[in-house]
Amino acid sequence: MELPRLSVIIPHLNEPGDLIRCLRSLDAQRTDISLFEIIVVDNGSKVLPTDACKAIPNVRLERELTPGPGPARNRGASVARADLLAFIDADCLAEPGWARSIIDFMDAHPDVAFLGGAIGIIPSDPGRLSGIEAYERVYSYRAKLYVERHGFAATGNMAVRADVFRAVGPFGGIAAMEDTEWGQKATAAGWRAAYLGEAKVLTPSCKSFSELARRWDRHVAHEFRKIGGGHAALARWIVTSILVAASPLAAPLQIMRTEHLSGPRSRWLALVCLTKVRLYRARRMLDLALHHDTAKFVGAWNREKS
Missing domain, CATH: 3.90.550.10 (Spore Coat Polysaccharide Biosynthesis Protein SpsA; Chain A)
Structure with a gap:
């Protein structure tokens, strides 16, 4: 054959x-x-x-x-x-x-x-x-x-x-x-x-913000597991979370220039969702810095469908 x-x-x-x-x-x-x-x-x-x-x-x-x-x-x-x-x-x-x-x-x-x-x-x-x-x-x-x-x-x-x-x-x-x-x-x-x-x-596409948030939960938890121990690594993680929260301020120009969207409505909606996502990520990063509870975020792949 x-x-x-x-x-x-x-x-x-x-x-x-x-x-x-x-x-x-x-x-x-x-x-x-x-x-x-x-x-x-x-x-x-x-x-x-x-x-x-x-x-x-x-x-x-x-x-x-x-x-x-x-x-x-x-x-x-x-x-x-x-x-x-x-x-x-x-x-x-x-x-x-x-x-x-x-x-x-x-x-x-x-x-x-x-x-x-x-x-x-x-x-x-x-x-x-x-x-x-x-x-x-x-x-x-x-x-x-x-x-x-x-x-x-x-x-x-x-x-x-x-x-x-x-x-x-x-x-x-x-x-x-x-x-x-x-x-x-x-x-x-x-x-x-x-x-x-x-x-x-x-x-x-994700059908709801909660579905999008679950995706980011897993990603952020994996990134936190990779930073290693020590106060310096944790301090860098916290600084990064602050930068993530502030990053939507730099996004409007990129969204205006993107070829993936057309018209002011879709660009505005993208910016609003991006801001919501980045603030959520920053909050999750700070939560992990305080509690280190990564296990609950990385142990599933579509398991809610089972």
Whole structure:
């Protein structure tokens, strides 16, 4: 049997409706059935997404009961048959040409070990963004910045050579920011990363500020765990929290210039949401500095859906 050029790996937890839409967006790109395989890895859903996977030809369903998207992706990588691995989330839609652009880019750039693609927002009403949607369009998925400045690719849209993945090692568990940690480990070891804007996926925006806040809870808690002990480190953390609270003062010019928004209404809503987010982050940072209770923020990935 001819081996696929690309193995697409999708972690899943209690999102069968989103999953089938993701699978359809991928299947539409399989002009040649041998071009890529699709591997769905369920991470402990109440009901296995068997029907969703059966609705699309040649989808392999695996199970990984260790909680977290990292272990689920590791399971998919362990059974993948292609020399290239691509990771996409179950609630994402792959834009036309996504798979082919990854294959062609990696063929043309043998020095690139892994890449991050573009991530956009699916608005509920494209003509009238909510404040959260306007904010997320500008600030939530800065995939190019992640790759070029911070040395990692968001695993909602990432591709890596299989031999590089094995050399760097698996993604971390549910208590880890697995994409950040894996990518920075890879780049620190000398593996080259690249950004590929042509490989784009779309993802739903957060539906409420509380959902957005939960995302930041986890991120801030992980950052706090990395600062180390000592009074000097804690003092720097507190100073950083004050700078975060003040940072919206510098945001209006960036929001005015962004190409991701149009019209004064969406720009104003983005600024309002940004201010609310930054003040929330600063408050959470100070709370962690006082109480050090990170465990309650880093031990879940979509577990409220279980």
